[in-house]
Amino acid sequence: MNHRLISRLVFIFSLSILSCFLLQPVMASSSESYEVSSSILNVRSAPSSNGEIVAQLMKGDELVVFQEKYGWVQTYFDGEEVWVAKHHLIQQASSSTEVSTEASNTPKNVTIKSESIFVRSGPGTNYESIGSAVSGDSFEVTDETDDWYQVRLNGSETGWIASWLTEQVTQTVQTSQASSNNNTVPSNSKSLEGYNIVVDPGHGGTDPGAIGFNGVQEKDVVLPTSTKVIDHLRDAGANVIVTRSGDYYVYLDDRVRISNSYYTDAYISLHYDASLHISANGIATYFADKADKHLGDSIQSAMISQVDLHDRGVRQANFKVLRNTSAPSVLLELGFISNPHDLSVVQTASYQNDIAQGITNGLIHYFE
Numbered sequence: 001m002n003h004r005l006i007s008r009l010v011f012i013f014s015l016s017i018l019s020c021f022l023l024q025p026v027m028a029s030s031s032e033s034y035e036v037s038s039s040i041l042n043v044r045s046a047p048s049s050n051g052e053i054v055a056q057l058m059k060g061d062e063l064v065v066f067q068e069k070y071g072w073v074q075t076y077f078d079g080e081e082v083w084v085a086k087h088h089l090i091q092q093a094s095s096s097t098e099v100s101t102e103a104s105n106t107p108k109n110v111t112i113k114s115e116s117i118f119v120r121s122g123p124g125t126n127y128e129s130i131g132s133a134v135s136g137d138s139f140e141v142t143d144e145t146d147d148w149y150q151v152r153l154n155g156s157e158t159g160w161i162a163s164w165l166t167e168q169v170t171q172t173v174q175t176s177q178a179s180s181n182n183n184t185v186p187s188n189s190k191s192l193e194g195y196n197i198v199v200d201p202g203h204g205g206t207d208p209g210a211i212g213f214n215g216v217q218e219k220d221v222v223l224p225t226s227t228k229v230i231d232h233l234r235d236a237g238a239n240v241i242v243t244r245s246g247d248y249y250v251y252l253d254d255r256v257r258i259s260n261s262y263y264t265d266a267y268i269s270l271h272y273d274a275s276l277h278i279s280a281n282g283i284a285t286y287f288a289d290k291a292d293k294h295l296g297d298s299i300q301s302a303m304i305s306q307v308d309l310h311d312r313g314v315r316q317a318n319f320k321v322l323r324n325t326s327a328p329s330v331l332l333e334l335g336f337i338s339n340p341h342d343l344s345v346v347q348t349a350s351y352q353n354d355i356a357q358g359i360t361n362g363l364i365h366y367f368e
């Protein structure tokens with residue numbers, strides 16, 4: 001799969017996510033921006049003062065709230081739902097303005113981009129299949145709801161197809177990302193040929209992820225790193241599917257759904273860590289299902305042999321994106337942006353190239 005198709009896929013996804021906002025004002029109004037008013041605010045795993053403290057926010061920090069329960073509000077931290085006490089927050093005047101008028105445009109025609117898909121009698125996988133379509137088939141779109149398109153079949157007959165398995169016919173060609181890395185895999189090494197790898201750059205948009213030293217945001221370090229990872233994997237012959245290719249918000253469920261829409265061989269979520277303890281440093285790999293520990297071991301040891309950061313090992317954690325993806329999946333914490341040394345290293349192109357090479361080598365070893 002080439003860059004262009006992937007950009008289109010991600011673009012269509014962001015459209016469908018934005019459409020959800022437009023079609024469901026209840027959801028849109030429930031996502032609001034707040035600012036922390038107390039000097040330190042504990043971030044907990046549950047909406048209760050008994051919930052485990054997973055992070056702390058400082059006065060002036062901003063967060064986006066997705067729901068409210070018992071005086072507690074929910075946001076995201078490192079891909080997990082977390083909670084903070086609402087009375088320590090001040091609501092921001094304007095909430096997210098990401099919804100653009102462009103988002104309501106339903107494409108006129110779409111082409112199937114997945115190998116083979118079902119056409120259904122209604123907008124959901126619970127509706128019966130009334131036919132099938134294959135890659136390259138084009139349809140006129142007659143209606144849209146949530147993430148499904150109603151398309152014209154024969155004459156007046158219509159059916160429903162999943163929007164995330166299609167691409168717009170009319171969309172202009174996007175230029176692929178400029179690749180400036182000098183550290184590519186030797187051309188004889190095409191060891192990931194035929195493998196579908198999902199690269200999931202953590203956070204984005206209204207979710208900054210961890211906040212590090214000097215206010216550096218995790219989402220902004222993850223994105224350039226993911227570009228390097230994608231380049232190295234493609235150089236090794238992999239089909240790379242990307243869940244986020246810019247600075248915008250992607251729901252965890254959508255990250256999972258993207259992965260589960262393909263015959264994904266491995267799902268790799270990219271993150272950087274932060275801690276209240278400035279001395280905390282190094283790289284860790286997380287897996288949820290014990291069966292994925294082997295993938296984690298392989299990637300962690302390959303990364304550690306490429307870069308000089310501390311080895312924090314391979315750990316088990318119940319992250320939603322790992323739990324719900326059907327492919328073997330791992331979440332990589334590629335250094336602490338709250339540690340000045342780690343931060344100075346991980347922001348360099350050479351580190352990001354080396355870590356990308358490590359991840360690629362780890363996958364090659366895993367599939368051997």
Ligand SMILES: [Zn+2]
Pocket residue numbers: 077078079202203209210218270271272
């Ligand atoms: Zn993260």
